[in-house]
Amino acid sequence: MTCGSYRLDAVPKFYTLYPLSIPFIVLGFIGAVYSFLVSLYKRTFQADSIYLLFFLSGLITIGLSGSGYVYRANSFFICYLFFLIKGLFLCCRFLSSYHTGFMLLLSAGYLLWCISFCSFYFRVYTMTDVCPNYLYSISFRECVDDVNLNLDYADLYVDLVNMKEFFFFYYPASPYDTQDEETFTDGIHTYHFLTDYSTKISPSSVYVVYKKNNEFLQNLSESGLAYQTWEYPYYYVIYFE
DSSP, X not given: OOOOSSTTSOOTTTTTTOXXXXXXXXXXXXXXXXXXXXXXXXXXXXXXXXXXXXXXXXXXXXXXXXXXXXXXXXXGHHHHHHHHHHHHHHHHHHTGGGHHHHHHHHHHHHHHHHHHHHHHIIIIITTSSSOTTGGGTOOOHHHHHHHHHHOOOSEEEEOSTTOHHXXXXXXXXXXXXXXXXSEEEOSSOEEEOOOSTTOOOOXXXXXXXXXXXXXXXXXXXXXXXXXXXXXXXXXXXXXXO
């Protein structure tokens, strides 16, 4: 419902359904669990059960996959909508005497969130030099080609937020050789697709780093190692002599 480690998932401030929706989604989920337990006790069918079981099965599947990407939840996004509507319905029923005022206040809240999002999206998000979906439009190929042409190294870290598909778009390889989600070895070099604060800094490695990757750059400066830098429009190539 919020945002994940993948930069294209959702805008942190606005999440996937606005922060305003989260309490109602939680309330709707609790209501669906209650309806499901009642249906088991009375041996009757409740439509809530379909959404609840579908949601739980998807949640368990994602949990077992170990993925932190928000887009994995797209398959059961309709369940979030159902819980949201159910939560709103429960609130309206509980506040029956103030139904009109509650709905007006809620509508005003969603309208303000919508205006805020539109303002951010069209005036900030898309007007920056590189918005968070930069991987689709900015090529790192020149950096990698220059590294392969001029440097000797064992490992190359390419700042692709662990999305290897972008790398193989420019450097195709057999699917049988690309099963590993985190690394790829071409027989000579090993390529890594995630560069962040936890990335190991080694003098035998080269790093192609997005300029706004402050976590890694700070980690690098604190390492105390002397390094050289090539600067490109949106990336740094960092290596050690």
